[in-house]
Every structure is written in structure tokens, then in C-alpha cells.
Amino acid sequence: MTVDYRFHPDRKATIITAPFSGGQPKNGTELGPKFILDAGFKSQIEELGWQVDMKHPLEGTNYEDLRTDEKDQQGLKNVGIVSDCCHRIYKSIKETAASGRLPITIGGDHSIGTGTLAAMLEHNPDTCVLWIDAHADINTPSTTESGNLHGCPVSFVMGLDSESYPKEYQWVPKVLKPNRIAYIGLRDVDAGEKEILRKYNIPAFSMHHIDKYGIGKVFEMALDKINPNREFPVHMSYDVDAIDPSFVPATGTRVEGGLSLREGLYIAEAIAESGLLSSLDIVETNPLLGESQQNVLDTVGAACAIGRCAMGQTLL
Numbered sequence: 001m002t003v004d005y006r007f008h009p010d011r012k013a014t015i016i017t018a019p020f021s022g023g024q025p026k027n028g029t030e031l032g033p034k035f036i037l038d039a040g041f042k043s044q045i046e047e048l049g050w051q052v053d054m055k056h057p058l059e060g061t062n063y064e065d066l067r068t069d070e071k072d073q074q075g076l077k078n079v080g081i082v083s084d085c086c087h088r089i090y091k092s093i094k095e096t097a098a099s100g101r102l103p104i105t106i107g108g109d110h111s112i113g114t115g116t117l118a119a120m121l122e123h124n125p126d127t128c129v130l131w132i133d134a135h136a137d138i139n140t141p142s143t144t145e146s147g148n149l150h151g152c153p154v155s156f157v158m159g160l161d162s163e164s165y166p167k168e169y170q171w172v173p174k175v176l177k178p179n180r181i182a183y184i185g186l187r188d189v190d191a192g193e194k195e196i197l198r199k200y201n202i203p204a205f206s207m208h209h210i211d212k213y214g215i216g217k218v219f220e221m222a223l224d225k226i227n228p229n230r231e232f233p234v235h236m237s238y239d240v241d242a243i244d245p246s247f248v249p250a251t252g253t254r255v256e257g258g259l260s261l262r263e264g265l266y267i268a269e270a271i272a273e274s275g276l277l278s279s280l281d282i283v284e285t286n287p288l289l290g291e292s293q294q295n296v297l298d299t300v301g302a303a304c305a306i307g308r309c310a311m312g313q314t315l316l
């Protein structure tokens, strides 16, 4: 069965690099795109029949030199550079989507999700979101304990607790409705985030659900919640830490008890099979955190495989 990409029948995609680490405190996430591209990611996608070009919206920035581990009065870190980075990515993705190409954004830490979500939901307000992650990334400036903005990208685009937003985030359109996002893979959700998920009734499938029902069923349950008639385009934001650290060790916020590599790739295959994919993020690869060369290769390899599966590789 060949995959029919309903929103991209002519198979044109753009790889958008987001070498950024300002949403969290560890060096190295900014190297994710380089390692993924050096592993041959662009030609791997081309071999699947996609015409691929590239954009580098962060070229010329020096965010790494500006990153600090200090919290501002509100308890947030690096608000200025995260907002600026997200705004660049937002503009780049909007252009890409408007030109009819499928944006594949390679991070970088997950704070860039604010830019991709904002762009894709403005491009098509029907867009629904699958957030594949060990974490919910839905803290607000008032609930975050760490102050790391990679734990907050979803809330900004949802406009949760918007009185608390720093002025730098004013540009972000509040375009995501709580019934348009579903999570898969959760296992480390902060107390404040749990309250938000409950309050807004946001569909969230944890590792417990995956053990209970199996990944195939959970994927369908997630789409049933946000896209019951399988008619809307889907933005998939894939944090590699959703997959168990035994397979994906080189990432900044590892949590035991995650998806097997096959379960992780199944999710990407299933979105391909649905034909609904309209954009993809692959984030949180940190090549400096592998304890061995093999750890780095495994992680970069998994990131590439997620991309290939989502772009149609494993379906015959």
C-alpha cells in the first residue's frame, strides 16, 4: 500500500533547521540539526519520492552565546532569545506552508514548538496536533517549576493564563484549542500540568494506556479525539525523549519507562498511513549527551527513522 499524502499529493517538503538550545539549560541541543543532516536525512527523504529543499531561519543568530541559567523576576529563563527564535521559525514555516510544501522542522529543543504550532494553525485553523513526548510541555509562566521554556510551548499557543505572558511573547497568536491536541507517550507530567490537562479535558495517552491497549489502539484513540472523521491535517510534534532512553539516550530530559523503538516508529508510520500529515517537528536530540559514540549514533539514527517513517518509508 503506497501512502497517499492527502494534503501533499505532489510530495514537496522543506527541512527547516532549528539549531537552538535556549529553552533548556544543557549545551548540545543546538547541534541536533547538524548531526541529523550529516547522517543523510535529506537524501533519505528524497529517496522516498519527496522533492526536498532547506531553510535555515536561525542563520546569523548567536543565541548560544546569550543563553543563561538565570531566572528573570517571573522565574523564566531566556525569554528574549526563545521568543526571537520562535518568531523566526514561525515566519519560515508560514512561508513554507503557504508555498504548498510540508515543513519538517529539525531541532533544537522543544521550545520551538511555539513557532511551529502558531504557524501551522494560522495556515490552516483546522490543523490538529499530535504531541509525542514523555512530557506535556504545557506549563505556563505561573506553573513552571524549572523556568525552562521547552516545558511551556503548548500553553502559549493555547493562550492559557495569558495575563502572565512576558511582553516578548505578545506576537504569538493564541490559535490552538484544547480539543485539537492529543498527547502520546506521557510519563513525567508536573502537578500544574496535570491540573491543566484535567481542567481543559485534553486527551492525554500515557505509557500506562499504551501498556493497557497497545500502541495501535492508542494511536486510533488519540485521532478519534481530535480528528474523528479523519478529515483535518495533522501536525506531529515528536520529542525524541518519548522513546525509552535505552534506545534514545542522547537527549536532555530522559525518563525511564518509555516507548520501545518500534512503538515510537509505529506512531510515525501510522500518521503516514493516515495520509493526514501536514507538518512534522523532530526535537530534543542532544549529541553532546551520549556517554558513548554509539549512544549518539543510536539517537541520531532514531531521529532520522522517525522522519523517514512519517514520510512514508516503511509502508509498502
Ligand SMILES: NC(=[NH2+])NCCC[C@H](N)C(=O)O
Pocket: 109, 110, 111, 135, 136, 137, 139, 144, 145, 146, 147, 148, 150, 151, 152, 188, 189, 190, 239, 241, 253, 284
Ligand atoms: N521538551 C521537553 N523535553 N520538556 C521537558 C519539560 C520538563 C518539565 N516539565 C519542565 O517544565 O521543566
Ligand SMILES: [Mn+2]
Pocket: 133, 134, 135, 239, 241, 242, 253, 284
Ligand atoms: Mn520531552
Ligand SMILES: [Mn+2]
Pocket: 110, 133, 135, 137, 150, 239
Ligand atoms: Mn517536549
